[in-house]
Amino acid sequence: MAEEQDVFHGAKRAMVVVAHPDDPEFSAGGTVALMTSVGIEVTYVICTDGGEGGFDLALTREQMRDIRINEQMNAAKVLGVRNVEFLGYLDGLLTPSIELRKDITRMIRKYKPDIVITQVPVRGYTRIGMYHPDHLAAGEACLAAVYPAARNARAFRDLLEEGLEAHTVRETWLASGFDANYFVDITETFDKKVQALKCHESQFPPEHSLEDLEKRLREWSAEVGKKAGYQLAEGFIRMETG
Numbered sequence: 756m757a758e759e760q761d762v763f764h765g766a767k768r769a770m771v772v773v774a775h776p777d778d779p780e781f782s783a784g785g786t787v788a789l790m791t792s793v794g795i796e797v798t799y800v801i802c803t804d805g806g807e808g809g810f811d812l813a814l815t816r817e818q819m820r821d822i823r824i825n826e827q828m829n830a831a832k833v834l835g836v837r838n839v840e841f842l843g844y845l846d847g848l849l850t851p852s853i854e855l856r857k858d859i860t861r862m863i864r865k866y867k868p869d870i871v872i873t874q875v876p877v878r879g880y881t882r883i884g885m886y887h888p889d890h891l892a893a894g895e896a897c898l899a900a901v902y903p904a905a906r907n908a909r910a911f912r913d914l915l916e917e918g919l920e921a922h923t924v925r926e927t928w929l930a931s932g933f934d935a936n937y938f939v940d941i942t943e944t945f946d947k948k949v950q951a952l953k954c955h956e957s958q959f960p961p962e963h964s965l966e967d968l969e970k971r972l973r974e975w976s977a978e979v980g981k982k983a984g985y986q987l988a989e990g991f992i993r994m995e996t997g
Contacts, residue, residue: 762789762939762940763790763793763795763869763870764869764925764926765869766790766795766868766869766870766925766926767794767795767796767869768795768796768797768798768866768867768868768869768870769787769790769795769796769797769798769868769869769870769871769872770797770798770799770800770862770863770866770868770870770871770872771783771787771797771798771799771800771871771872771873772800772802772859772862772871772872772873772874772893772897772900773799773800773801773802773873773874773890773893774801774802774803774849774874774887774889774890774892774893775801775802775803775805775808775823775846775887775889776801776805776808776823776824776826776827776830776955777805777808777823777826777827777830777952777955777958778801778874778890779799779801779827779830779831779836780830780834780948780951780952780954780955781952782872782874782930782989783872783928783930783989783991784830784834784941784944784947784948784951784952784989785939785941785944785945785947785948785976785987785988785989786872786939786941786944786989786991787834787835787836788834788835788941788944788947788948788951789939789941789943789944791834791835791836792835792944796837796838796866797834797835797836797837797838798836798837798838798839798840798862798866798868799827799831799836799838799839799840800840800842800859800862801827801839801840801841801842802842802844802849802855802858802859802889802892802893802896803842803843803844803845803846803847803849803889804816804820804823804824804841804843804844804845804846805819805820805823805824805827805846806819806820806823806845806846807819807845807846807847808823808846808957808958809822809823809957809958810957810958810959810960810961811957816846819957820846822957823955823957823958824841826954826955826956826957826958827839827841827954827955829954830951830952830954830955831951833947833950833951833954834947834948834951838866840862842855842858842859846889847888847889848889849888849889849892849893850892851876851891851892851893851895851896851899852896855892855893855896856896856899856900856904857900857904857911857914859896859897859900860900860904860905860910860911860914861911861914861917861919863900863901863905863922863924864905864914864919864920864921864922865919867922868924869924869925869926870924870925870926870927870928871897871901871924871926871927871928871996872927872928872929872930872991873893873894873897873898873927873928873929873930874890874891874893874894874897874929874930875890875891875894875929875930875931875934875992876891876894876895876897876898876929877891877894878891879934881933894929897927898927901924901927901996902924902996905921905922905923905924906921906922906923906924907921908920908921923996923997924996924997925995925996925997926993926994926995926996926997927993927994927996928991928992928993928994929991929992929993929994930989930991931990931991931992932975932978932979932988932989932990932991933978933979933990934990934992935979935982935990935991935992936991936992936993937990937991937992937993938979938980938982938983938985938988938989938990938991939988939989939990939991940980940983940985940986940987940988941976941985941987941988941989942980942985942986942987942988945972945973945976945987948972949968949969949972952968952972953965953968973987976988976989
């Protein structure tokens, strides 16, 4: 356990800031499972309501929203995540607005994470699924909250009236397995990642079985793992932001 703890450099608290329900598990589920197993308190901040997801067109946006919130809570429980915050922005319409930056700043000051994991804020031209506009917006707003807003007591000064003092995040990790400079061995927690993702049943197209999902996840994790000499891994762009 001590060796695993070193991966997180003594962190006590971590936060995952993403656009949609299921994004935490896809991007960092194995890492989150490892964090909670060594006693790190993990908080999820989900920016959108998830109402545009899924494949059942008979469901209203509100029905899908409620399903996805329930699925996310169940997935978080599988991974040992205690705190899940839903910011409630409309799925598919997320922008890196000042309002979103403030809401994420509020969460950072409230939970005081040592590590923040978020999504890549810039578009690449490799795997299109990584560059959903909502993902880009969540990553951009989160980075702007990490620096400088959360650590600058003069930013969003009304948060001080809520009792939320400035907080400096020590490390920020961008979930980017294929451009990563930092890797986490998830060989022992891969099954937990899969179990958590299976909670998001509404997001799987009918023609794809859950077995197909596990096979694809294992292939992706093995591809990332090769870069670091691990059997299965998740990769990040790690920045020291403290």
